[in-house]
Structure formats: structure tokens, C-alpha cells
């Protein structure tokens with residue numbers, strides 16, 4: 001079906017006119033799509049960031065960190081290293097001197113690294129980082145090492161990671177539930193807006209029917225109306241969530257939660273992704289909403 | 301042109317609106333469909349337009365079989381016909397010109413064609429001077445002329461009218477009948493449902509009389525035949 005340009009422009013004009021004519025309902029539709037997408041965006045950004053945080057925490061997940069007391073000398077450190085290798089399940093060990101540890105921290109803190117310059121003594125310990133053959137050895141390794149001479153502390157992040165994963169999972173589930181409900185509500189409101197639009201053009205549609213307008217000629221304007229409402233809602237949501245996220249990143253960075261902000265998804269990338277998701281969802285909600293109500297109220 | 305074969309229509313509530321109708325209408329015919337209220341005239345007309353489907357039988361219009369026609373082809377069927385109703389059904393926020401042009405626009409006629417055809421049809425129905433007026437500025441008879449203009453502007457083979465004079469005083473009704481006769485003379489088939497006895501009696505056209513859903517009479521040059 002090759003549609004002519006004037007037909008397309010006729011349909012767009014009809015769709016937009018109808019949005020204006022039923023502006024109260026149009027505003028309600030746009031508002032509901034926008035709020036559904038704003039919540040979706042917030043949940044989405046939370047999940048993504050927690051995921052990325054959990055992901056980087058996971059790198060330490062299968063490593064055990066052994067902190068060595070400051071009074072232990074080089075020979076003692078060597079001996080502890082040999083003792084560690086002897087434990088069952090060890091794949092690889094790496095020595096991290098206190099100076100290296102401080103350097104690492106400085107580079108992780110990035111712009112704020114200069115704050116560490118002022119330290120009189122290096123508070124970080126010498127340590128070994130242990131990679132295990134398998135996660136299942138972790139408990140054995142920790143137990144074997146924690147009471148050894150010269151060892152200050154044995155750290156293993158399993159619990160933190162587990163909890164992080166649990167929280168991520170929970171947020172994801174609640175988020176999905178919330179999103180499904182909100183999308184349902186927005187579709188319902190759009191369907192009602194279109195129903196009203198169909199009702200207010202009842203006479204026209206009736207005449208179009210008798211004169212022999214095709215189904216799609218009658219329906220396109222309503223579909224366009226739904227699409228436009230959905231997309232406007234998406235754009236509003238995009239600016240709210242995009243701007244909000246940018247502020248959130250700034251605040252987190254400024255408040256010195258440097259370690260955290262290093263793992264946050266940059267706002268430009270976030271906005272690009274949100275834009276695609278929002279437009280697709282907004283258009284989808286709008287189109288489906290109008291198709292639902294046309295099925296019911298536009299028997300041609 | 302139009303053929304009904306053993307057509308029966310029973311509404312879902314059980315009302316038998318038409319029973320076993322067999323009618324053939326030729327190209328260029330002028331047919332009155334008469335009968336008391338509830339006889340099935342409107343149902344007959346709605347079936348021609350495929351607004352309702354018969355429960356039994358076949359309806360053939362030109363080269364299309366309305367009864368088995370797919371949804372997608374319904375517009376094709378309706379473009380063969382123009383319709384006029386008792387209540388005019390004009391769009392109040394469009395001018396006379398726009399109301400008529402609308403019928404061409406929605407079948408995607410070329411704008412040049414619209415600008416040529418609409419004034420011609422308006423002059424034919426005697427409304428040239430009123431093309432920029434709105435329906436509520438017109439008399440009932442004038443409004444019905446606009447609706448007739450809209451029905452014939454796409455040159456349909458058949459003009460269908462359901463009680464077109466029902467809302468008009470006798471004098472105006474006669475004006476409308478003259479217009480319909482004039483359209484018929486140009487070769488358009490006309491099917492008109494009415495219970496206006498005087499009109500039917502004077503016009504001397506084919507009369508199909510319905511009563512309780514049955515054809516009780518089909519006269520080539522008939523009269524109304526009832527005293528209601």
C-alpha cells in the first residue's frame with residue numbers, strides 16, 4: 001500500500017488535532033506514560049549501577065586477602081608466602097606491598113588522589129592476594145590462615161558479594177513488578193483517551209465508513225495519536241531521569257564517595273541507553289493502547 | 301446490478317427482520333422500498349451496505365458478492381454506493397463545500413479532481429451560492445441537498461436513500477424527489493426506502509412493498525397501496 005504524502009499529512013493532522021481537542025485526556029495520558037517511564041528509569045539505573053558495583057566486587061570475590069602485621073620483616077613475609085602456597089586449593093598468590101597498595105588507591109581515587117599525599121605514614125598493610133582454584137576452597141583457606149603468626153587479618157568478600165547480589169535481585173524483581181503494573185496503567189489510560197477520541201469523531205467515522213474509506217485510513221490517525229502521546233511521555237521521562245541521574249552522579253562524586261562513583265555508569269552512556277528504551281517503550285505503549293481501544297470501539 | 305437471493309435476516313435477539321427475499325434491481329432502475337415502520341426497510345438497506353449480514357442467502361452487487369466479501373474489500377463495495385439518510389449526517393464544523401469534498405478526500409482523490417468536481421456537484425444540487433455556509437445556517441431541504449451532493453460526488457453506480465424526505469415538509473420533499481429523479485436520469489440506480497405515500501403514488505416508479513419482513517408486492521409502475 002503506497003501511501004501518498006498528502007494522505008500521510010492528512011492523518012498526522014487528524015491525529016494532532018485530536019490530541020488538542022481532547023487535551024485534558026491527552027495530558028493525563030502523557031503524564032501516566034511519563035511517570036511509568038520515570039519509575040522504570042530509576043529502577044533501571046539502580047539495577048544497572050548495583051550490577052556494575054557487584055560485578056567489580058566479584059573480581060575480589062574469588063580472591064582472599066591476607067593482611068600482614070607491620071612488624072613482620074621481609075624474611076617473615078617470605079615465610080608467610082610459603083605457608084600460604086602449602087594450603088590446599090591455592091592457585092596463585094600475589095604480593096602487594098604497602099607502597100603499591102597506596103599507589104593503587106591513589107589511582108582509584110583519581111582526581112581526589114592528591115588527598116592521600118598528605119598522609120604522614122602509610123596506613124595500609126603489606127598483603128598477599130590469593131587466587132583459589134575454586135570458590136569452594138575459600139572457607140578452608142581462610143581457616144587455615146587466620147591464626148597464623150604475623151597475619152593481621154584474612155579477608156574474604158563472599159558475604160558482601162552475596163548480599164549485593166541478593167539486593168540486586170530483590171530490586172530487579174520489585175522493579176519489574178512495578179514496571180509491569182505502571183505500563184499496564186498507562187496503556188489503559190491511553191486506550192481511554194483514544195476511546196474518547198473515537199467517540200468525539202463518531203460522525204466523521206460513520207460517514208467515512210459509508211463513503212468507503214479503508215480501515216487503515218480511518219485507523220491511522222488514532223494510531224498516530226497514541227504514538228505521539230507515548231513519545232511525548234517518553235521524552236519528558238527521558239529529560240527527568242537523564243537530568244536526575246546526571247545530578248546523582250555529580251553528588252556522589254562530590255561527596256567523596258569516590259570508590260562508588262568510579263563504578264557508576266557515566267551519565268552520557270546512561271542517557272543514550274535510556275533514550276532508546278524510553279522511545280521504544282513509549283511508542284509501544286501508545287500504539288498498543290490505541291490498537292486495543294480501536295479493536296473495541298472502531299468496528300468498521 | 302443488485303440481486304438478493306433467498307435472503308433472510310434474523311437479529312441475534314430473535315427478531316425476524318427479513319424472510320426469504322428474492323429481488324433483482326437493474327442498472328438505472330428507480331426503486332421505492334415501502335412498508336410500515338418495522339417492515340424491514342432499513343435492514344434491507346443496511347444489508348446492501350454490508351453494515352449487517354444476512355443470516356441466509358446471497359447478495360450480489362455489481363461484480364461483488366457482499367455476503368462472502370472479505371473485510372478488506374468492504375470499502376470497494378461501499379464505493380459503488382452513495383447513501384442518504386433521514387437525518388442528513390453532515391459534519392457541523394465543516395462548510396457545505398468541505399462536507400462534500402470530505403467524501404472525495406477520504407477515498408484519496410486528487411486535490412485537483414476535488415476542486416473540479418465539488419463545485420460541479422454543488423451547482424447540480426442548486427447550492428452553488430452556499431458553499432461557504434455551515435450546515436446550521438441551512439434549511440432542512442438544503443442540508444439534504446448537501447448530503448445528496450456528498451453521496452453522489454464520487455459518481456457511485458447506486459444511490460441509496462433511507463427515508464430521505466422523512467424530516468422535510470411536503471414542498472421541500474418534492475424538491476428533493478425532483479433532484480433524485482434528475483440523478484436517476486443520468487444513469488444512477490436509486491433505491492429509496494420511504495413511507496411517503498403521495499410521493500410514491502405520483503412518481504410512478506417500481507415499488508417493492510415489504511410487510512413483516514416479506515415482499516408482498518413488486519410493481520413495475522406502482523403505487524404505495526396502503527392506507528396508514
Ligand SMILES: Nc1ncnc2c1ncn2[C@@H]1O[C@H](COP(=O)(O)OP(=O)(O)O)[C@@H](O)[C@H]1O
Nearest residue numbers: 311313315317336337338339340341342343344
Ligand atoms: N439491531 C437490531 N437488533 C434487533 N432487532 C432489530 C435491529 N434493527 C432492527 N430490528 C428489528 O427488525 C425489524 C425491522 O426493522 P427495520 O429494518 O428498521 O424496519 P423499518 O426500517 O422498515 O422500519 C423491526 O422489528 C426492528 O425492531
Ligand SMILES: [Mg+2]
Nearest residue numbers: 341342343462
Ligand atoms: Mg427504517
